[in-house]
Amino acid sequence: MSEYNFAYLDEQTKRMIRRAILKGLAVPGYQVPFASREMPMPYGWGTGGVQVSAATLTPDDTLKVIDQGADDTTNAVSIRKFFEKTAGVETTEETEKATIIQTRHRIPEAALREDQILVYQVPIPEPLRFLEPRETETRKMHSLEEYGLMHVKLYEDISQHGAISTSYAYPVKVSERYVMDPSPIPKFDNPKLEMDAIQLFGAGREQRIYAVPPHTKAVSLDFEDYPFEATKADHPCDLCGAENSYLDEVITDDAGNRMFVCSDTDYCRSRREAGHAGRLAKEDAA
Amino acid sequence: MYVAVKGGEKAIENAHAWLAEERRGAIDVAELSLAQIREQLSLAVNRVMAEGSLFDPDLAALAIKQARGDLIEAIFLIRAYRTTLPRFGYSVPVETGKMACDRRISATFKDAPGGQVLGPTFDYTHRLLDFKLAAEGEVASAPEALPRTNPTPHITEFLTGEGIIQDEPPSDATPGDLTREPMEFPSNRPLRLQSLTRGDEGFVLGMAYSTQRGYARNHAFVGELRIGKVEVQMDIPELGFAIDIGEIELTECETVNQFKGSKTEPPQFTRGYGLVFGQSERKSIAMALVDRALRWKELGEDNMGAPAQDEEFVLSHADNIQATGFLEHIKLPHYVDFQSELELVRKLRREAEERVTMKEAAE
Numbered sequence: 001m002s003e004y005n006f007a008y009l010d011e012q013t014k015r016m017i018r019r020a021i022l023k024g025l026a027v028p029g030y031q032v033p034f035a036s037r038e039m040p041m042p043y044g045w046g047t048g049g050v051q052v053s054a055a056t057l058t059p060d061d062t063l064k065v066i067d068q069g070a071d072d073t074t075n076a077v078s079i080r081k082f083f084e085k086t087a088g089v090e091t092t093e094e095t096e097k098a099t100i101i102q103t104r105h106r107i108p109e110a111a112l113r114e115d116q117i118l119v120y121q122v123p124i125p126e127p128l129r130f131l132e133p134r135e136t137e138t139r140k141m142h143s144l145e146e147y148g149l150m151h152v153k154l155y156e157d158i159s160q161h162g163a164i165s166t167s168y169a170y171p172v173k174v175s176e177r178y179v180m181d182p183s184p185i186p187k188f189d190n191p192k193l194e195m196d197a198i199q200l201f202g203a204g205r206e207q208r209i210y211a212v213p214p215h216t217k218a219v220s221l222d223f224e225d226y227p228f229e230a231t232k233a234d235h236p237c238d239l240c241g242a243e244n245s246y247l248d249e250v251i252t253d254d255a256g257n258r259m260f261v262c263s264d265t266d267y268c269r270s271r272r273e274a275g276h277a278g279r280l281a282k283e284d285a286a
Numbered sequence: 287m288y289v290a291v292k293g294g295e296k297a298i299e300n301a302h303a304w305l306a307e308e309r310r311g312a313i314d315v316a317e318l319s320l321a322q323i324r325e326q327l328s329l330a331v332n333r334v335m336a337e338g339s340l341f342d343p344d345l346a347a348l349a350i351k352q353a354r355g356d357l358i359e360a361i362f363l364i365r366a367y368r369t370t371l372p373r374f375g376y377s378v379p380v381e382t383g384k385m386a387c388d389r390r391i392s393a394t395f396k397d398a399p400g401g402q403v404l405g406p407t408f409d410y411t412h413r414l415l416d417f418k419l420a421a422e423g424e425v426a427s428a429p430e431a432l433p434r435t436n437p438t439p440h441i442t443e444f445l446t447g448e449g450i451i452q453d454e455p456p457s458d459a460t461p462g463d464l465t466r467e468p469m470e471f472p473s474n475r476p477l478r479l480q481s482l483t484r485g486d487e488g489f490v491l492g493m494a495y496s497t498q499r500g501y502a503r504n505h506a507f508v509g510e511l512r513i514g515k516v517e518v519q520m521d522i523p524e525l526g527f528a529i530d531i532g533e534i535e536l537t538e539c540e541t542v543n544q545f546k547g548s549k550t551e552p553p554q555f556t557r558g559y560g561l562v563f564g565q566s567e568r569k570s571i572a573m574a575l576v577d578r579a580l581r582w583k584e585l586g587e588d589n590m591g592a593p594a595q596d597e598e599f600v601l602s603h604a605d606n607i608q609a610t611g612f613l614e615h616i617k618l619p620h621y622v623d624f625q626s627e628l629e630l631v632r633k634l635r636r637e638a639e640e641r642v643t644m645k646e647a648a649e
Contacts (some may be wrong), residue, residue: 039367043608043612074297074619077294077295081295105622123482136471161634163637170514184620
């Protein structure tokens with residue numbers, strides 16, 4: 001593509017974003033303000049992730065884009081095509097082969113390596129936002145490490161519902177300092193936040209970038225007597241038989257019958273290719 | 287049987303093809319030209335330029351055509367294009383005192399140097415559908431007069447001399463740039479004005495209206511409203527002086543607001559300011575009212591807790607491209623999060639039922 005610079009953004013903008021990324025990596029979990037640009041896709045559709053990916057991509061990279069764990073969801077397709085067109089990089093659906101993975105709402109099941117970067121699309125970067133709508137206040141709370149409000153919220157959950165009633169975008173404390181919103185991943189994925197790969201979070205509309213460097217502590221908030229619990233549907237995958245992958249529940253007929261399948265489509269495919277089979281594997285093949 | 291939902295790529299392509307067809311409409315109806323849109327839907331073009339923050343009537347017309355007349359979509363196209371343009375530099379401030387006015391009215395003085403010029407306005411038209419327009423027809427040309435050659439002075443200048451209106455001390459400080467730095471709060475007036483001038487017309491209008499209805503009322507009069515063309519000048523380093531690089535149409539509104547004085551300020555009139563690309567009258571008046579409401583702190587007024595006084599609230603929600611993107615993103619798949627909510631609600635219901643059963647058993 002000759003009309004646009006490599007990966008769409010001009011080099012100065014990429015430099016500005018890279019500086020924000022480096023600052024984010026230096027202060028894990030801290031939300032770095034950056035001058036987010038208007039992108040040719042709408043705010044709220046991954047513009048933060050796209051800008052972080054654009055600033056991180058090199059011509060030798062291989063890009064994977066997932067939404068809800070799947071490579072073939074419409075917005076993942078759209079973002080992958082955008083980079084195919086504007087950066088001309090190779091793309092893949094295989095987690096293993098990707099050097100940069102842009103994701104919305106999931107962490108891949110397969111463990112990521114040190115030479116991989118996971119880029120999250122973030123709608124609301126501020127974990128305290130729904131407790132305090134004002135940015136001026138929440139920034140103050142972070143700088144004073146004043147997270148009492150969050151613990152009160154979790155406590156009220158328990159007193160009202162008998163459990164912490166947050167099932168996704170479950171807050172974590174990063175490197176024993178900043179409370180961070182891991183983006184709306186299901187809390188099942190929270191334990192995976194401590195990983196070998198670099199994790200970058202981009203919120204375009206809200207103009208924030210933050211990061212979790214490799215091998216960094218990311219502790220899901222809880223209480224001693226109500227410990228954090230990563231939950232999923234209590235089934236194996238009906239296609240590949242996986243016992244410990246996050247599952248989508250699919251309504252299969254008018255009678256309301258259900259099946260459960262891995263949300264990570266690449267994980268499910270690779271397991272089936274390796275010969276694993278679930279309850280309905282045969283029917284699907286037919 | 288369940289078949290993995292594949293084929294998103296093909297579906298997207300087909301949807302785009304259908305969209306293109308719908309955009310064109312019935313092919314036995316002549317296609318709109320950009321010149322037609324630019325000339326005959328010029329107020330739509332103006333709005334797209336104002337909120338798209340790019341003065342280019344031809345590109346705005348193209349965006350309106352491509353967006354099927356959805357102006358927010360057209361504004362989005364312009365914004366996305368504008369962000370790719372290299373930044374050569376900044377113009378010197380435009381001199382609206384030298385504006386060649388098509389329209390210039392004041393509600394505070396019956397007459398003033400430069401006169402009241404109604405210009406091409408909908409005001410005083412009776413809003414009756416003109417069925418003649420349904421048939422094609424030539425328009426009789428309007429009577430013409432010789433244009434004023436002298437500059438038209440700002441009305442508020444006449445009040446400034448008397449010291450009866452709050453002074454606006456000039457400053458040579460370089461204002462921040464909303465499109466180059468992230469918005470942080472508390473912000474400042476230049477950034478607020480930048481945000482308002484590209485803000486959604488409906489939102490800014492609603493905010494302004496709320497001040498008129500008593501949510502931080504600021505008693506505004508339209509001191510002056512002027513619409514016309516101004517020269518844009520830029521310093522050329524090689525030349526060492528500024529030269530004209532073009533002209534743009536602007537609407538400027540200065541409100542004069544009643545003010546009884548505060549703890550820090552004497553009784554005097556205060557000001558609100560609106561400046562918008564093109565002929566954008568409603569927007570510039572609304573902008574001036576909201577600007578004035580947001581100045582409560584600097585004028586030592588009380589915070590009434592009104593939405594229009596709340597800088598963080600107004601500026602965070604004025605941009606329709608941000609708003610529409612985030613609003614519409616809830617169309618995207620959210621089934622992973624929904625699944626985890628399903629698990630949670632099922633678990634909570636199970637536990638609630640168990641509690642009831644246990645309680646009944648105990649009784």
